[in-house]
Amino acid sequence: MQEQKGKDKSLQHDDLGIKMRSNANPFVPADLQKKVLQPIRLSSYFIVLIESGSITYNLESQDYALTDGHLLFAMPNQILTPPAKPDNLKYFKLLFDENTLALLPQQFPFLVNSLNAPTIILESPAKERVIKVFEILNQVLYQDKYGTDTEIILAYLNSLLSELNSAYFRNREPANILNxxxxxxxxxxxxxxxxxxxxxxxxxxxxxxxxxxxxxxxxxxxxxxxxxxxxxxxxxxxxxxxxxxxxxxxxxxxxxxxxxxxxxxxxxxxxxxxxxxxxxxxxxxxxxxx
CATH class of the missing domain: 1.10.10.60 (Homeodomain-like)
Structure with a gap:
């Protein structure tokens, strides 16, 4: 089993422990994917959203089939087995550590609610809003040549997690975020x-x-x-x-x-x-x- 590596300076903004990848910004080239499809012990929170297409992830020895608008999240120390990426898949992946989470102005119960399934199904227009935030995060993290203030990055991350927290608990018991x-x-x-x-x-x-x-x-x-x-x-x-x-x-x-x-x-x-x-x-x- 691979241990997730430490912070990669080329993939993060300043000292933030945050990384993101998508079709336009993949982790590894397609020809190298099979070499890294091994179980990984996560050292960060992990979120993957499927914009279109289908794929199956294995988390803690359980398979989760994801398709359009489906999202999977995992917590540090969980075991994730990355799947081979289909050619027609459109996706966004986000990783952030405990220190980054601690910088946000509120807490997100869905990240620690281990009794329920670690999946969210986004309906329109929530899906459209979440995709927009992913696109903006990708832009400010990797495409803005002039750099972006850390506070702006945290604001978009906070907005994203707020959307996901709301969607997760929409059909579950309400939670007090500031509990x-x-x-x-x-x-x-x-x-x-x-x-x-x-x-x-x-x-x-x-x-x-x-x-x-x-x-x-x-x-x-x-x-x-x-x-x-x-x-x-x-x-x-x-x-x-x-x-x-x-x-x-x-x-x-x-x-x-x-x-x-x-x-x-x-x-x-x-x-x-x-x-x-x-x-x-x-x-x-x-x-x-x-």
Whole structure:
């Protein structure tokens, strides 16, 4: 599995961690596409909009068929397998990191709503507006020879995410964009990601977030449907599955790598969480793309 590379200075505006590609500005030439069609662990938020044509992406081992007006989004640390691009496909791709997201004046619950499908179907005229914003972002990022103020780029990114957030929740329960609980949940997720293998206690995480354990439980339950402990365990097991599928590592080595002192305990936890033994994940398909 490939790790997504660090910031590419040729693809971003000043110090913003934002990249964009389209038919007019592809990531790689068509003749090299097959060489990079390998699973990627995302280090940024990823959004792809299909203007016309059809394509299927694989996100977290699940296929998502996209066609006109369909949009797929993914979050950092998720596994994305890029597909070969059909000749008749018209698309826009956007990547931006947590630091760029933090510069925006509001929050976007759809980016962290992991309980629902990571897809949006845009109807006209929303589709037309979103395409226009993608086109403008592409222009200010790569075609404006005089340069564009960072604030303008952020304003268009904010406008785009506002459209997508509205479309995502249009047929779902309404969300309070400025909900303080959402901010704490995002902080919780960041703590989990940055201290995953250290396996901190839930009490220590709550203290770090200036919350009581009861408040942390209520917030995490609100956004994930599980307790903080179960969320952490599920994240560890997901990481274990990824490593077993995409890297050559023994179960014992994996247990130590994930912060478990007792490999047998890790194996029992894996079996309890997934219903399968860790050894079943060692026999995996060839993901080289060849």
């Amino acid at each position: 303080a609980n959402l901010s704490k949940f995002i902080e919780f997720k960041l703590v989990v990601e940055t201290s995953l293998t250290e396996q901190p206690s839930i009490n220590s995480i709550a203290e770090k977030l200036a919350l009581s354990t009861n408040s942390l439980y209520r917030i995490v339950k609100e956004y994930t449907g599980t307790s903080p402990k179960d969320y952490f365990i599920n994240r560890l097991i997901t990481e274990a599955q990824r490593k077993l599928r995409y890297s050559n590592i023994s179960i014992k080595e994996l247990a130590y790598e994930l912060g478990f002192n007792d490999p047998d305990y890790f194996s029992r936890l894996f079996k309890k969480s997934t219903g399968k033994s860790a050894s079943e994940f060692l026999t995996r398909q060839d993901l080289s793309g060849e």
